[in-house]
Amino acid sequence: MSIRFKTLSELKELLEKKEISSYELVSETFKNISTSKTNSFITLDEKVALNKARDFDEGKVDGDLAGIPIAQKDLFCTKDLRTTCGSKILENFIPPYDATVVGNLSAAGSICVGKTNMDEFAMGSSNETSYYGSVRNPWDLERVPGGSSGGSAAAVSEGLVCAATGTDTGGSIRQPAALCGITGIKPTYGRASRWGMIAFASSLDQAGAFARNAEDCALLLNHICSHDSKDSTSISDERENYLDNINNDLKGKKIGIIKEFDISSLNREVQDSFEQSKRIFEALGANFVEVSMPNIKLSVPTYYVVAPAECSSNLSRFDGVKYGYRAKDVDNLEELYIKSRSEGFGDEVKRRILIGTYVLSAGFYDAYYKKAQQSRRMIKNDFVNAFSEVDVIMSPSSPSSAFKIGSKTEDPIEMYLEDLFTISSNLAGVPAMSIPHGFSDGLPIGLQLIGNYLEESNILNFAHQYQKNSDWHFKTPDLGESS
């Protein structure tokens, strides 16, 4: 039986009916990974995964996700399993503990098969900054899968695993989900614990999920989200069952379209898909309302002050002393710091550390960092105002479909604009997701649904109803010889 492209819910049912064993499922997964051409994984954990599958088959494990192979983004610490964050500086780092998200998913019985490739320290929108090589998009191996969670998105898109974790600081789940033609969700900031996630920009970072559809994402969020006293920004609200409301009626619900996002400047196919998706929601009884968010155009510049500032502070911990890469042949401690960091970090990470250092330095702090924090509040206020009028906000997930590997690496600003539509949700901290909704140049594109604070259920409801009335999420790449 081919397990490729099966959804999480389908695999769960096959296991429950004993039509397949977890051992078969996990073995088949590793077989598929071994012939894959996408470079989606950095580290595999075959022996441990097969042992866990055997335990499940012997009835020793239960749980909502029991026996199901999944992948973890290599940004989550995994106990006794190498965690590189896509960087040379952590090439040999073996965490002595599990991230809370990893622990939660293991407690639900899922089996981690390996760690997925990513932009170095999650800094990138194309997965080209990884020390372990670019990930290739399964729809066209010459193109990027998006980033930073490109390995997770490509692995699910290619049908290597039915689900994977990701993290989203400025669009790192939604943009690769869109470019790989799958579903991805970033919950409200604080919903999922950041404990054990290697920090990039702590006030923006949030864990989330990739799957083949919204229903599976809801099932995954049930385990990914939890209150955690080890994360001081963790939300203590009671955990809800995200599957409870996905079948609600959309009649009379209001969808906001952001006036300041100029859709007409995007290519014809992106515009047509957007119009087509509007008609699907209209047929389901939802109404469209234009909302004005005058400060949203400040999102990308605001982000490129706030995120590098937090990154320069967070990444100061990598000094070659307690863990990570240490440079050889140094004469003194300062040289040890400088050489270890300079040899261990890649160019994009250095660029962002330098920008962060600059905007936080004496004389520039007020002009850049404080100003960006003020504009961040103005952007947040725009969302608060918009959500007093509408239930969800809808936009494209990215300006275009996947671009060619190498085509945007020369100009950092051009790469940064990839996240034009996604960044504002991180600055405000609201939940958002991307679902497949068409093709441009023969490659998948995504529709973004943004919800009010703590209303993950609401966007999952919209996404699930959309997927019950469309077939974009059933489309799969032609893998040629590798399948």
Added chain:
Amino acid sequence: MDNKTVETISYLARLELEKDKKEKITKDLESIINFVAELQDLNTEDIAPLANPLEKVAPKREDSVTSKSRKAAFLSNSPESDQDYFIVPKVVE
């Protein structure tokens, strides 16, 4: 963004730029700083800075021991250590 500024911030960040990449990085930094400079014209009078989207106060907890010492586990990740310490080049002459 001139060479001197780049040298100063590189030192503050304890980074050394390779000679052949210095020019490109300086150019990139300049274009990023120009790109974010539009924020400077923004009227932000009476707008309080927002550091965290939830604006939560850090929760307090009991001051108690929550986990056992795992010295060996943590030292094992160090590039150089003995049974008790992380080892670095000599600091005091």
